[in-house]
Structure formats: structure tokens, C-alpha cells
Amino acid sequence: MASIIVAVAVLVIAYLFSLRSRHRFPPGPKGLPVLGAAKEHPKTEFWKTYAEWGRKYGNIGFISFHVLGRRMVVINSAAVAEDLLGKRSLIYSDRPFPPMAGQLMKREKSMFYISYNERFKTYRKFMHSSFNPNASQLNWPILQKQARIMVANISKTPQNFVEHLRRNAAATTMKIAYGYTIDKDRDHFVALAEEGMRVGSLAGAPGKWLVDSIPALKYLPDWFPGAGFKRQAKAWSDQLYTQSLEPHDWVKAQMAAGTAEPSFTSRLLESRDPHVSEAEHDDLVLWTGGAIYAAGADTTVSSVKTFYFLMMLHPDVQKRAQAEVDSIVAKEGRLPTIQDRASMPYLDAVLQEVLRWAPPSPIGIFHCTSADDEYNGYFIPAKTTVIANIWGMTHDPEQYPDPFTFNPDRFVKKGENDTTQPDPREVVFGFGRRVCPGQHVGEATMFIQMATTLAVFDISKPVDKDGRIIEPEIGFTTAIVSHVKPFQYSIKTRSKEALTLLMQDLAAEA
Template sequence: MPRIKPWLTFTEWGKKYGDISHVEVLGQHIIVLNSVKTAMEMLDKKSTIYSDHPVLPMCSELVGWNLTLGLLPYGDRFRWYKNFHRVIGSRAAVDIYNPIEEIETRRFLKRVLMTPDQLQAHVRHTAGAIILRISHGYEVKENDDPFINLADRAMDQASRSSAPGAFLVDTMPFLARVPEWFPGAGFKRLAREWYETREQMGTAPYQFVKDQIAAGIAPVSFTSNLLEGRVLSAEGDNLAMWAFASLYAGGADTTVSAIYSLFLAMTLFLDAQKKAQAEIDLVVGPDRLPSFVDRESLPYTEALAKEVLRWNTVIPTAIPHRVTENDIHDGYYIPKGSLVIPNIWFMLNNPQTYADPSQFNPERFLAKDGKEVEMDPRTVCFGFGRRICPALHLADASVWNLWISTAMSLAVFDISKAIENGVEITPELDHSSGTIWYVPPQALKCSIKPRSAKAIALI
């Protein structure tokens, strides 16, 4: 199994062996899917037997992320999370939080204006601020917020602990029983530290909401909506706590990754930036910032946000699904217990689906001159079947606040390549090897300047 950028190896397997590839590692059957059609036929249409998730010894058991929705085995606890879906599972349920996204994005613009060289910190701060306000009604501190710092640390550790092939214990589960002092058992010490971080990430903001409710001052949030006026059993309380921790875990890093990709794309592709700015100037004008009410009137900006999702895939390989029964699919025998990994990166870079997939081209999503619109990346980037992102309606804002960040940022900023010592710096596009893709710090070097005095006034 490849440990470095596995989606690229999976893509080569697909070119050589077809849409379905199989590898066996120490008795574990692993099925890799390189086709949207095949993924939908298996994971969507046969979701009753393809909706389990594997127990990853490092991430799930040792670190404890199996309490959250992303790595939760299919069963009673997973089905209880339908309560969670009831709170956030409709467009009407999430539209009331649009003003929060707009307010926090305005604050993001101000931070970037003041210290553009700290873009990465601003992106992380804003993503956390939006999700914590929506999920727990918590308004973050301007600098060095404890919940933001805690969540950032936990999510970095979650990505590292779940990366395919990163820890030998995932292939040889018996190593989980090795004591910490045993030679080569450094992963056990890491797991203990990461367990404590993950536990704090779940309990601290949840207790904050309960304290606010008890004091009668809890603002509206997903958590307060579920808890207000109810008395939960100890088990129900634990389920609710990790349901809303799942909301942060599923949204924080994906949002950060998507907005990193936005600024990277705008640094590299000035033509696309200028077209979006021209559309925003025409539709919105110079006297206000864009808002969600403008979304349908800004088709190119919408297409640009979609292309960001496609061009730099946030989650290159979905968390593996696990088959709970033997299956025959298209003549292939899929044994019970097999892991099924959709190669989302290739699905969004398949030249049979997207013309010139390496090119950043928002117009592929616009109907023009009788040309057929190419596949919306949201078809696959949020997952498949019963394991699709539970916050899909929030994610429909293109990974939480990507769209509003795109529209507001381009309304007031010109983004271009940075110049150091008289030399123009061209960022290099490269992927990390964790579950969630990150832009390396050196790749986010760019110049961010206000477009005009009026833009500064708007900010």
C-alpha cells in the first residue's frame, strides 16, 4: 500500500486494471474505485451493505475518533445520529446561520487587510470561528483563542492518524497491544497524547453550551437547539456531545483546505480572478459587499468556487467504507470485510469527465454555446451513500463558507504572486499525504492588496 500520495498510485492502478482495483495486505482485501459510476452503483445503490467504516486501530481505537461520525461503525450509534441530521439536515435549518458566515467573513477581510502576510492564521481563525458559532454558539477571541487552538491541534492529529499506511498498527492490529516501552512502540505514546487532545476537543465546547443554557444566556446554535428543554440520559448526552464534535471535525479542516486552495488558485490564475471581479462589480456594485442573496446572480463566481473544489481536491481519498456482507458487483466478488476506497482525486481529474483537468477553468461549469456543463464536483467531493457529509446543506455553501469567502475577498482584494528581493515567486502546487489536503506554508506566499480606497472603506 502506498504511504505517500496514495491517490496517485491508485490512479495508476486504475489506468492499468480498470475502474475496480484490488490489493490484499496481510489478508485484508482492499478495493479501490476510480469511477464515479462504479462508486455510486456500489456505495449509493447498495448502501445497506457498504455503509460500515473500518476500525482503524490507530485513529479509531487508540486515539478514539471512532466516537465521531466520520469513523463511527455502522450500527445503533450511527442511526441515533439521525437526531443530528434532523437539526442540520435541511436548507431551512441552516439558512438562519448565513448572517454568522457573513459577519465572520467580514472580520476575515479586516484581518487580511491589516496583516496580509498572516493569511494562513486568518483562514484557520475564521473557519473555526464560523463553525464554533454555528455548532456551539461560541464567539471566539480575536487572538489566541483556546477552543480554536485546541481544535486545530486535534484536527491536525486526526488527519495524521488516519492517513492510509501511516502506521503499521493499521495493517497489523495486534501491535495495539504492545506496551509503550516496547522498542518501536512510539506510536502508542503518540496515541495517548492525541487521545487527550481529542477528548478535550469534544468536551470543552459542549460543556460551554450546557453552562450557557443553565445561565439562560445560550445563543442559538445547533447544540443549544438540541439541548434546550430536554433532559438527556448519560448515554444520550455523550452521543449529543460527539455528534456536535463531529460537526467541527468534519468542517474545520475541509474549510481551511478549500480557502487555502482559493487563494492559491487566485495567485496562479489571474484571468479567472479578473472575470469574477468584473461580474461582482457589475452585479453588486462598489457600495456594498456581496452577500448570500447575490449567489444566484453571480454564476461565474459560483463556477469559480466549484472549480476550486475540483482543481485542488480537499479529501483526495474518502475514508474507506467496509462491506458487511459478501457481494457480487459487475462480475467481481467483493468479500465481506473488504475495505472500499473511492479515489475522489482521480474522479475529479479524470480527462474523460473533465476537459484538460489540470487546467483551472471555471467556465467548464457554465452552459455556453450549446456546450454541455461538466460534472459538478459536489457530486463526489462530499462522499457517497449513507456516509455522505451529514452537514451537506452547510457544505452546499461550497465547503461551508468558501463561496462567501470567494465573493467578498474578490470584491475588495487583488491577489497576485509575491515579490521577494525583486524576484516574483510562483507557488508550487503540491499535496500533503494526510486524509485532508493542505497547502504547504511556502505555497501560500502571495500579494494581497485592496483594490481601491472604496474597498478599504467597505472593509
């Protein structure tokens, strides 16, 4: 009997090894049995290690490894990203659905976790109707007003400039999504949304929850010792749903009273497809509108904060961009607008280089394969987590020579036949059917905040009590949206004329 068991075991093991040998996974760290690359996987700034592994394991544009049996593919090359996430988007447009942040928190309808299905297509249709290049221009007055409020607030309390950036992002997204005006520092809806972002970040943190590594734990009874994560997931699920429900219901109440301002939510609620029930349409609008704050608020704050940091480090770039802005303020006696963007090629190049040098979401939101695939002789199984290393792509020395140097001239044409380096916006905003639908609003937001800032302020390195310049350290947080770490700075008004124009415009609108 024992010999039969041994023989069967040998045959099973041989069969498993034969299966494994049939599949040639992309190269990468093999790690340990069962654990895979869990022990050598970095805890911070994953994107840098992924790029390093890419160079170490063949430099073919993508790598793979597994963590506790879960296969992952990391794409380090823009060309490979276009091949897989773009040209093969039918296979690569799903999302991983993690046990904690997805299943236990019931986020299957969330735009950030939803599978590529008919509901997702409806979300995209809703987003496209409001945020395509032409429709996005309807939001320009909101973006311009909020940028001026932001700069006015910074002029009063420059020591709180990050808080002012966050308030601006909240005010802009709430106005666009719900027609809601923020008129006080501690707003209920903004507090809800900010807490929701904190919860989402905690729930989705890689490696934080054991259930993500051992999915069977999700079947433990809620009362079982050690199952506190299940109770936490339920509380967070209710909290995130409330975050979307309350402002959605507020818009419906405003519409019933005839006082609703035009917004993403109000326009969609008024234009229901007759083939869709009112309840289903309401639910679709609720989940789509709820994604706008989470998608836009933190990313723009990250990029504009990086812009301030880089202007401090590169006064020559700041002065050159200011000269472009000053040509409008001085010649026409007005502040720059988003319509001026076409006549400000250098500032547009600065925007591109900010996004390239520090992409706000260095590894984006993960993709997932919906079927087995083969690429360049390598096997990529269904349900593989696919990570686009955006930071790796924007720091590829073959595409961007001297990639760690901040140099907007990469994107400035010197002559009619001159070529520039690849536009980083082609990768920074995502890929294929999951590309960011709010790209045009995001770019316009960045541009007008940068232009208004340059018109009014000088940003420089601070000095200590002995008059010595304080040199900042360059470091970034590790999260889906990465921020430059806190830094000291000096922000001073450089143009009283521009500040006066700004205050006059705000007073006229008030």
C-alpha cells in the first residue's frame, strides 16, 4: 500500500513539473518555494526595484514573479505596455479583486475594482460625455476660479500651502461632481471624502492584510478570534458607500427644490436612458460620481506639490516660465487663463516634465488578465496581476537620456524639423480601456494652477536663522498616489500687480 502511495505521489509531482515546464513565464526573481518573491519584495518605492529587476533579468521590457502563489507581471517598457494593455486590451482590462479591499468591502461596483463588463462600459460612457476634450472646457471657469482662490490663500498663509492645495482639489472636484460649493475650512462632505481616501489607502495597502495572502481566511466567522479584519471591512464598506451616497442625495434634493447647479451628477440624473430603470440609473450615477473625487483630488495635489518643489530647486526654469506668463500679464493687463496654454509652449513643457520626473501614480492601478495569453514566447496565465511601472517607463534612459535630471527642454522644439522626447502623458494617464477619463481636466487643472502661481510668486529654498540656505532632501511616499515628502520652502509675492488683478477678479465674482 505504501509503495502505491509513493508511486502515485511521484507521478503527481512529475505531472506538476511537466505542467510547469510547458509554461515559460517571463523572467524575474524566483524567490523561495511557496513564498516566492515575498521576502525580497521591497517595502517602499516598489517602482525603482521593479525597474532594477527589469535590467537584471534580460531587459526585455517586462518581468514576472509570484508572491505566495499569486503570479505578477510588471511592465517596464512603454512599447510592451502598448502591445499588452493597448492592443490586447480585451484580455488586459480586468482588475484584480483582492479579498480585503474588494470582496469583503463589497467594492465590485467601484470604478477602481470593477471587472471589464457592461456596467464598466456605462461608467466610461458617462465619464466620456462630461470629460472628453470639448466637454471638459465647460469646467474651465471652475478650474480658473479655484486656482485663483488657492493662490490668494497661499499669499495670506504660505506656511500652509499644502493645505491650500488640498482645499483647492476638494473644492474643484466637489463642484464638478455635485455642483457643491465649499465655503468653509472644515466641510462635512470634504471630511467624508478625505476619510474615504484614507480608508481606501489602508484597505488596499499591499501586504497589510493576511487575508490577501491567504484568501481562505475570508470564510472565518466574524466572531472568530483574529477575524477583526472582517468587522473592519464591513465598517469601512458602509463608510465608503456613505461617502458617495450623501452628496448624491444632496444633489437630488437640490434638483427637487429647483436650486441645483449644473454638475456631472445632475446632468446624468436628468438624462436617463428609457431602457434602464430609474433605480438602476440612479445607482450607476451614484457610483460613477463617487469616483470623481477619489480619482482627481489626490493626483493633482501630488503633481502641483511636485511643481512647487521643482521650481524651488530650479530657479532658472522658474524664471524662464515666469517670463512666458509675464508676457500676458504685462501686455494685456490680465491673469493667464487656460485658453493661453497654446501660446505658452515652455510652461506646457514644464508640465510634461513634472509628470515625467515624478508621475503621481508611479505604478498606476493594477490590471488583471481575463484569459491565458502568450507574448514573445512567454506564458501569462489568466488572473495574473499586471502592473504598469509608469515610473520605470518615464525614467527609461533609452527614451529619456539623463532621466533623473529635471529638464523641460526635452519637450521644446528648437526648429521646424526638430523632434522631442516621447510625451510622458501617453503613459502617465494609464493605458487601453482603463486610461484615465479625467485626463483633460487634470491637465487643465495643473496648467492653470502653475500659471497663476508663477504670475504671483517666487518659490525658493529657505534659509536658516544664520542666513544659510537649507538644501531639501528628495524623497517620495509609497502609495498608489505618491507625494514628494514634506520639505521646507520660501514663497514670496513677486508681482503685486498680478496679485492685485487676482484679488480684483475674485472680488468681482463674489
